[in-house]
Amino acid sequence: MQEQIKPGFHEQVQRKLYILTNEEQKILQKFGNEWFVTRLDGLKIGDRSEYKYALIKAPRNYQELFNFERELIIIFSDYESFQPRSTDAIDAVSDQLQDLRIDKICSIMLSKDDKIEEKIRDILKESQESQVIVPISYSEILNNHSDSYFLRNKFKTNFYTRDLFDFQSPLKKDLYFFGRSDIINKIVNRHFSNENSGLFGLRKTGKTSVIFGIQRALDKIGAKSILISCDDTSFQQRRWNKCLHYIIVEINKKYKLNLPLQAEDQYTEENASQIFAEEICKIYHIFQEKSILIIFDEIERITFNISSVTHWEKKFDFIFFWQTLRANFQKLNNVFSYLIVGTNPVCIEQSSIFGKDNPIFHSIPIEYLPRFDVPQTRDMVRKLGRIMGLQFEEIIYSKLTEDYGGHPFLIRQVCSLIHRLNNQHLPITVDRITYDKAKNEFDKNYASKYIEMMVSVLSEFYPDEYDLLEYLAIGDLNFFNQYAIESTEYTNHLKGYGIISQTRDEYDFKIDAVKQYLIQKNKYKKVNTTNEDMLNEISQRRNALEPKLRKIVRTQLKAKYGENQARDKLLLSFGKEEQKKYNHLAYKDLFDPDKVNIYFENLKNIIKKDWSTFEHIFSRKQEEFNLKMEAINKYRADAHAKQMTPDRMGHFRDCMTWIENHVNDFLED
Structure with missing residues (x-):
């Protein structure tokens, strides 16, 4: 195996060293001890600003750590106080050379200003799309005599800690823009x-x-x-x-x-x-x-x-x-x-x-807007990942593309999570196990938030298309197919968005995370369910609503009357025997189902009796509240099982959804 050429200065650099001061030559030599220094020159920006720059090429050990393939720009800023405009020198060098060998994502800024690191950090905070800049002051590199990993650690600190996948706003520059x-x-x-x-x-x-x-x-x-x-x-x-x-x-x-x-x-x-x-x-x-x-x-x-x-x-x-x-x-x-x-x-x-x-x-x-194919996903994920200490196995690019339908925003967010979950162990190779762990975490805890952002525009402006998606998700294919035949433009739009695909007369989701989000959100919309399914739904939704109503009653009575008076009022809602039984309990314990038999019926009656305390929660529609709560209680499947009909189930869903929406809106505010 041929031995790799040792790092050092190219002949052109040797001939140009005179443009550097003595201390700058010493600094460049520090890089030459570990890197190939391939070019040295100067440039002028505007009428006054002058800079010197060098190009460096990574040896094998840096290539393995950071996946560097192109040459990096080093800027010498010999001004005592670093100004943000000095970063323009990086772009100026890149434009001047017009060389595809230049790495556009990362550069090194050397400065006489000892606060260079803090100032570069502030610049990057203001502009998320800025390239990765490794800031090093003249003094710290010149005074380093014992740390042989000084430069390597500088790169690690500035590369591995920055999340280049987590872009929430539209991209205004070319630097991190891929595939379009x-x-x-x-x-x-x-x-x-x-x-x-x-x-x-x-x-x-x-x-x-x-x-x-x-x-x-x-x-x-x-x-x-x-x-x-x-x-x-x-x-x-x-x-x-x-x-x-x-x-x-x-x-x-x-x-x-x-x-x-x-x-x-x-x-x-x-x-x-x-x-x-x-x-x-x-x-x-x-x-x-x-x-x-x-x-x-x-x-x-x-x-x-x-x-x-x-x-x-x-x-x-x-x-x-x-x-x-x-x-x-x-x-x-x-x-x-x-x-x-x-x-x-x-x-x-x-x-x-x-x-x-x-x-x-x-x-x-x-x-x-077309979805990403595998090569486009690979280009984006590989280029950004290498700067962050993530090296992806080839199979992961196709899995990302398939699992998230080539949706670049979702793909970036999954990769961002991979980085967060593994940032204590960088650099790493992202294999199937690492990817599956992050995917499961993302689908469980993060996907719904992002998918809500994506599809909410349909529910806002195009509710018919949104309904169509919901019926496909919950498996109501009779309704979906009938609608698809009558309104082909709707399915054409959904296919155009890249959400669903069509094979002959069958439709399916291209992004499984969207399907799972809609299933969860609409799990109580499915029609033609069995009697057992309907009874289970009634039980589940009442059981989920009851603790929320307990919380509302507890907090609202206390807010209006104070704890002692609220406790007295609550005790009066029970029968005489129960009043004696619960009289020794603290106010909060009266709402503990393990200590007190406070049922759905009790909560309903408390709200009805003290309606002025709760009316703002239910749109001040007392009669509607009473009717819907009575209906929900009538259908309580856990008390005595009934043979449900589609009409009765539809009535229950309408009533329960009205109450749930008001309760959830109040608790979320």
């Missing part, structure tokens, strides 16, 4: 071909990150774009004609054009289209005839039948707004195009709105 270049290129090319686009997907699938990616791609070539967030009240609260003025103002503001624009009140319903055309043409000519991409994010917020704002939901604002944009798009050839981004393409698919033609019906190509 095809869709970005497709939309950018459509814009340059004077075509409009539509991009759709559930929350947390990365739509906003793709928007930022599209804008970065346009910025790199000097093209222009503006992002309009339809959930911004300053946009959605405006009428359709004033929204056109808003778009022009935002372009003017973003590119600091300082154009004298028409006042908003000039954008009347009669004149808005013409004035918009004139002003966007002015901007187009200032941009040297470069077309402008107008991006509308969260399109649901201004969509008919869905928006929470009346003039978009129930009036003709959607029609007039898109009539204007569509007409000007066609008339002003190549001046602007638009990209519509949201959850669901219903705004494009519905042919008529309130009896009028939909101006954008089938006029925009629809793209769903």
Whole structure:
């Protein structure tokens, strides 16, 4: 086996050492003792800032520890006080070299400032998307004479402790952005071909990150774009004609054009289209005839039948707004195009709105944000994991992709948990056992929170599609199949989101965690259950409700009357024999089912008798509360088993759900 060449300086570095001070040469030698130093040079940023930099290549031991494959940048910042702008030198070196061998995720910052570590930590707190920077002061590396693992431990401290998987917000930079270049290129090319686009997907699938990616791609070539967030009240609260003025103002503001624009009140319903055309043409000519991409994010917020704002939901604002944009798009050839981004393409698919033609019906190509395939999962997980001390066995990439349906956000959160569970033993190899342990923990304790974030948009805006998912999850296939045949657009949307798949006439979930979440949430919705199942459900739900009612009665009586008076009132709710039996007990013990026979019926009567204490919990609907509690008690399966019918079970579920919702809402506040 060929012996590895020893670390040290490349000839080019030897010839350039003169640009360094004596102490900087000593520092670089420390790296040369352990690394291959391949390049040394200087650069100037702006008029005043000058930096020296080196490139280092990892020897085998560092490759094994940190999976380094490319060269790292070292920046020498010889200013006495480190300033955040010095980190720009890293990007400047990377841009200057334009070399694929440079590692874009991690670099080393050397500084004369002894507080460099603290200052870099503050920078990274402010920007989660910053690359991994290993901060080392001149003094600490020069004064280290005994610790032969000094550099290695510096890398471990700054790499293994940072969780690069746990990104909750959309990604604004390229650094940690993976797997979406095809869709970005497709939309950018459509814009340059004077075509409009539509991009759709559930929350947390990365739509906003793709928007930022599209804008970065346009910025790199000097093209222009503006992002309009339809959930911004300053946009959605405006009428359709004033929204056109808003778009022009935002372009003017973003590119600091300082154009004298028409006042908003000039954008009347009669004149808005013409004035918009004139002003966007002015901007187009200032941009040297470069077309402008107008991006509308969260399109649901201004969509008919869905928006929470009346003039978009129930009036003709959607029609007039898109009539204007569509007409000007066609008339002003190549001046602007638009990209519509949201959850669901219903705004494009519905042919008529309130009896009028939909101006954008089938006029925009629809793209769903694609799920990750195994190579894309591997690229993301491997690159981020190597910096964090996680080396994944090859089989894990396919398991992650299959188990979480190629959903990048869920995949990252699982990997984040793997890091947290093993951060005391890094670096590690993530094998099947390690992965299965983390997966079980994630599915049990974390998945529901993230899946709720993903699918809540369906329950909010598209309840029919959400219902369809629920029925598929609980196995009510008769209802699901009937609905799927009658409303094929719903199943097409669900397939587009990447939640379900279809094989011939059979449907199934692509993300098992979504299925399990919906099963748990809707376990009491299943129809055609056996009599035994119905009786078990009644018993389970009453048994789960009873301790919650005990807690509410205990806390509310005490809050209103004080403990002593509340105790006296509670004792009066029992019979005389029970009053004597329980008279010696403390207030809290009167609610202990092991000490006191306080039943569902007792709790119901206490609330009814002192209704003013509890009415705010139950929407002040006393009669409805009484009827529903009576019905729940009537169906108490644990007292005397009955032959339940679907109608009676439906009545029980309606009553129980009403009580449960009010109780849970109160206890969660």
